[in-house]
């Protein structure tokens with residue numbers, strides 16, 4: 162494998178970062194014109210947090226949870242309930258009224274966001290404890306069930322004065338700037354990368370590789386599995402909180418199982434065990450879904466209406482693409498490798514060599 | 530006895546109707562190299578799995594450095610099924626988990642190598658250093674435990690150097706040749722700073738040259754790391770050369786024990802095992 166100079170790599174990374182910030186700056190300056198693009202990018206960043214959190218659990222610890230939507234709901238409702246401006250609340254809860262203790266209770270956005278993460282982690286702790294002592298498969302079943310229960314609880318009439326039941330919550334204050342979602346996503350993902358590369362992260366990887374061997378190395382399985390799960394729940398809760406702010410109005414239907422599948426698909430698409438894969442996957446998935454909107458509009462060719470092109474067709478195409486990825490790139494775009502400049506460089510070198518080989522007049526024959 | 534490192538008392542491990550280990554008692558004293566031998570399926574690996582807490586024995590007691598770490602008696606449906614001896618002898622229920630037993634100072638290798646296959650040689654050893662970590666997950670995440678991490682890395686590197694694996698540190702562990710993988714498993718076990726090392730067929734899959742070197746290698750480990758060694762092995766040359774004492778298992782039962790000379794001249798052992806092993 163060819164390697165690039167270290168300075169070149171740092172320079173490239175810095176350039177990319179500057180380009181990204183500049184692009185955001187530009188989008189921010191022209192908010193109105195680019196609101197559609199901004200919203201796609203923001204949603205991608207939020208999904209990226211949830212995807213990396215899922216990857217930490219599944220790709221690095223070998224535990225499989227299907228509770229993403231449920232934990233996101235906890236974060237989202239916490240943020241929504243505590244940040245809707247007090248003066249708007251009568252309006253939001255106009256049907257059932259608001260519980261007395263909540264009427265004047267509000268928190269700054271960041272405090273509500275962290276509280277949402279903490280509550281998701283706390284619930285994760287109680288959901289995880291009974292099942293994490295058992296074989297790993299039970300976690301998926303328990304979290305899937307939990308996720309549906311949470312939705313039922315949110316919509317339950319008994320909680321109308323807190324969650325506003327099936328009416329949902331609206332008037333959630335928007336992000337204060339275009340940067341906010343990306344900044345928070347960046348911090349969350351950075352923290353998760355730091356965890357994965359710490360001694361605790363190595364213990365997670367050991368558990369994924371071989372539980373018996375990990376235990377023989379003195380690693381307490383239950384403790385470390387719980388830790389990975391709870392941390393994952395925390396960041397999933399944060400992603401949910403951000404989603405509430407992004408959407409500005411939420412209800413229990415926002416957090417259906419489809420949301421969990423979205424995150425799962427991102428993780429599989431990007432590659433289990435690849436953080437960069439999950440991040441890039443989040444952007445590709447979210448944007449891809451929008452690009453495919455083309456298929457939802459009726460298409461006329463020479464006065465002939467092409468069949469199938471109508472609302473919902475893009476989801477068919479989308480599913481087909483995903484099936485193809487899963488079938489032919491079983492390990493996702495990145496497998497369990499991270500994106501690195503070296504890998505990118507080698508990719509282009511190989512591409513160049515392949516092209517050259519096809520044009521022998523350049524005199525490269527002797528090298529083959 | 531104060532220098533008794535490991536003792537098994539009347540250990541029986543019954544899987545359903547199969548009695549894999551039958552009323553086994555043995556002891557290993559400080560500084561000894563003891564071998565556990567016997568034909569395939571005799572229950573040797575099962576004995577290791579009981580000692581390290583992977584399986585709870587059906588009956589019997591295991592002590593490490595004079596303290597019981599495992600004790601059990603037939604319970605539940607085993608009450609009826611149990612076909613071993615000494616059924617009423619033990620009443621205490623002690624079940625330390627494998628990680629706790631490792632922390633107490635018992636390390637092992639596996640018959641079917643169980644490395645962390647997709648991780649590097651260095652990470653395989655480094656992971657074994659995690660169990661004694663002092664910093665919590667927050668300070669480890671924020672890299673406030675720089676010193677501790679450095680120590681873990683330094684100690685791991687030293688181990689790789691001693692075992693002659695330092696030049697392979699960045700290789701993915703599953704890409705190593707078999708003999709090196711066995712060595713890495715030993716390095717990883719040593720990283721837990723054990724006082725008792727259990728080796729399950731360390732020579733399996735090694736070439737004759739590597740097997741020959743293993744004798745000196747295990748002696749070196751024993752001396753340099755102040756270890757006591759209990760070893761399962763089928764290579765009789767190695768066993769006879771290195772062991773202070775030998776225990777022979779057949780169908781889960783202890784059929785002989787003693788010095789290599791005793792064992793080599795024991796007719797029962799020759800009939801059950803050595804006669805067969807010589808043909809290999």
Ligand SMILES: Nc1ncnc2c1ncn2[C@@H]1O[C@H](COP(=O)(O)OP(=O)(O)OP(=O)(O)O)[C@@H](O)[C@H]1O
Nearest residue numbers: 544547549567568569570571572573574575576640
């Ligand atoms: N988990 C288990 N469940 C049921 N039976 C088991 C289990 N583990 C081992 N056995 C049985 O116990 C017996 C002893 O197996 P063990 O692996 O301990 O033999 P061994 O002496 O290590 O043999 P080898 O020299 O081939 O490694 C065998 O009959 C095996 O089938």
Ligand SMILES: [Mg+2]
Nearest residue numbers: 573574575640
């Ligand atoms: Mg065996």
